[in-house]
């Protein structure tokens with residue numbers, strides 16, 4: 001079916017932010033709303049795939065016909081993805097995962113007690129996309145797509161991520177572009193893929209710039225390319 005190009009495939013999408021607790025009332029997070037990931041999940045469903053959406057805390061409604069796995073922390077998200085990864089054909093990681101967490105959240109509320117400064121010691125979270133890149137099958141039967149949000153050196157940073165995390169595609173967006181980034185209904189992205197002809201082409205990536213478009217249309221475009 002031309003309109004169901006993903007029929008019979010398992011698609012896994014990560015979306016939204018993570019929340020990393022500091023104490024019973026506070027957490028570290030970011031501005032992700034989940035819009036891009038939810039659009040990807042709905043588009044993959046419309047294209048015929050069986051879709052699992054691993055979602056951090058967002059206020060969006062679960063797309064109908066999609067299996068949603070709700071998670072809170074980066075480690076929860078890692079567990080949800082890693083246990084499903086082997087059964088996945090196409091994985092798109094659109095989540096804004098917290099890079100760091102408090103090693104142990106305080107069991108009680110952290111008090112001011114006349115302090116004027118407070119130092120938090122953080123430890124790094126697992127990189128889910130990098131893990132998936134390391135664990136995908138060698139026969140090319142699994143396709144992996146990451147996202148990158150940058151505030152400077154967009155293409156250079158994204159090309160580095162494409163290679164280091166063994167992705168088949170990396171979708172880069174610059175937070176500073178009008179019509180791009182968190183909470184908007186549109187995005188402006190650059191799509192990076194490994195160079196076609198690695199023997200003769202010594203560039204780091206093939207680069208395709210996509211003008212501003214609704215996240216719903218962009219989701220279809222990304223899945224079509226994948």
Ligand code: C5P
Pocket residue numbers: 014074093094095096097098099125126127128129130145146147148149161
């Ligand atoms: O390195 P950076 O965080 O910019 O990479 C962004 C990409 O990596 C996104 O696809 C994001 O979902 C993924 N990521 C992840 N686990 C992390 C950090 C990022 O899956 N701990």
